[in-house]
Amino acid sequence: MPSPLPSPLVVIGLDPGLANLGLGAVREAGRELTLLGSALVRTSPRSPQAERLLALYQATEAFIVAHRPDAIVIEGQYFHQQRDLAFKVGQAVGVALLAAARHSVPVFEYGPLQVKQALVGSGRASKAQVTFMVRAMLKLPTTPDPSEARRRPFGIVGRSLELREPEQREGVSFDSHHVADALALALTHLSYRRMKKLVAGGL
Template sequence: MTRILGIDPGLRVTGFGVIEKAGNQLSYVASGCIKSKEQDSLPQRIATLFKGISEVIATYQPDEAAVEIVFVNVNPQSTLLLGQARGAALSALVHGGLPVAEYTALQVKQAVVGHGKAAKEQVQHMVVRLLNLGGTPTADAADALACAICHAHGGLGGMAGLGKGAYRVRNGRLIG
C-alpha cells in the first residue's frame, strides 16, 4: 500500500489531499486547506505554508508526494508570488523526506476527468466518484486530491513523464 500526498499550491490557500493506493484501489484518507492570513507579510505566509505541510506530513505519514505545476501568465507579480508559495511547498515536502512528482494541470485533468480542458466542477465531481466520497471537497482540496490520483494512476514513470516524450496535446487530450 502506498500513501500519496497531493498538493495544490497557493499563497492564500494551499489544498492538500491524502489517498492510499492498494493495487488498483484508491481510498480517501484526508484532505483540507492550509490558509494564510491576508494581513501577514510574505515571509509569514511562506512560514505558515511550510509549517502546515510539515504538520500534514507528520500527521498522515505519506510515502510520496505530488504537486501541481502552476502557470499564471496574466499578472507577473502574481506569478512570482505563486512561485514562492510553490517553492515553500516543495521545500516542506523535500524536508519531510518525500519523493516529489510534479504534474501540470493538463496532466491532472487528463488523468482524473479524461480531458485536459475540464472545468473545476468536473474535477471535483470525478474526485468524489473515484474516491467514493460522501460530500464534495472544496475546490483547492479537490485539486490536491486530483493531483494525488494522477500520481497514483501513473507514478513517477507514468503521468510525470508525459510531455517529456512522444506525447502531444490535441483538443485538450494527451495523445501518443
Template sequence: MFVLGIDPGLSRCGYACVEAVPRGRSRARAIGVIRTDAQAPLPARLAELQAEIVALLDETRPAVVAVEQVFFQVNVRSAMATGQASGLAMAAAHRAGAQVVQYTPTQVKQAVAGDGRADKDQVGRMVQTLLGLDRVPEPADAADAAALALCHLAHSPLARAALGAGRP
C-alpha cells in the first residue's frame, strides 16, 4: 500500500510516498519538495504545481493521498496560496483514482511524535526513525509530508492490519 503525503504550499510543496510494509518498518519510496518560482505569475505557478503533482501521482500510483488540512494562518496571502495548492493536490489525486484524506497538524504530530504540540524538529526526528532514514528529510516540508503519510498509516484500519496492528 502506497500513501502519498502532501504538505501543500505554492513556493514549496512537500511530498512523500510511503509504502506500508507488512510486519516491518514503513519505507519512503519518494520524498522531496516541488518548488515554483516566486517571481512567476500566479497562474503559471499553479499550472506548474499541478503538472508536477500529476506527474508525481502517475509515477507513484498511491492508493491514498493524505493532505494537511490547515485551519489557521496569520498571513492571509500565505493561507490563500496554501489553500490553492491543497485544492490542486486533492483534485489531481481524486482524478487519479486515489482516496483523499485530510489531517490537521495536531493529528499528524500526535500520530508521529505522540504529542499534538510537537515542534518541527521532533516531527522530523520521528519521521527519520520511523522510516529508518540516515538523516531528517529536508526541507521541513518534505518531513511534514512524510509525517502526513505515516499519520494515515497509523489511523487507517487496513494499514494497521497489514502492519500487524502495530505502528508504522
C-alpha cells in the first residue's frame, strides 16, 4: 500500500525592519514549491514610532490570517554597527513575534550563512545568487510591468503586493530585496526540514 502523501506545508518568511518589512509565503506540497504571496510593508519616518509599529503588526497579522502558516521564519542575527538601527530592527522582530504568538504559529530563526548554504551551497554566496535561486526554486516569471500596478492599484500584481504608508497602495514589490530575503528564509526552512527528514530516514 503506497504511503500517504504528506500534507502541504505553508511557511512565511519575514525580513524585519522598521522602515521596510518583507513578507513571503511559500507552500510545499510533495516536491512542489508554490509562491502564495509576498508583501513589502513600508512605514514613514515622519510618523510616530508607535504608529509605525502598529502598522507593522497589523500588516503582519493580516498576512498570517490570509495564509494560515505552519511556521514563520525570521533572520536570527540582528547585529549592526549602528546601534540605533539594530534597536529598530529588534522592535520590528518583537512585533513579528507578537503576531506569531497571537496565532500560535511557531517561529524559527536562521542566520545569513545558513540561508546561503541552504539555497546556493556556499556560505560565501552573493545576494544576487540567493535571489536567483529564490526565483528558480519558485519558478517565478520576469518582473511584472510596473504600469500594471498603476492600472490595478489595489490588486495583487505578479503574486506580490506592497503596502505603503500612509496611502497603503499595492503594487510590484519583488524587486525589493526585503521581499527576496523573506522568501529566501521560507525556502531555507523548507530545505533544512527536508534534510532532517532524509537523515531521520537513514540517508
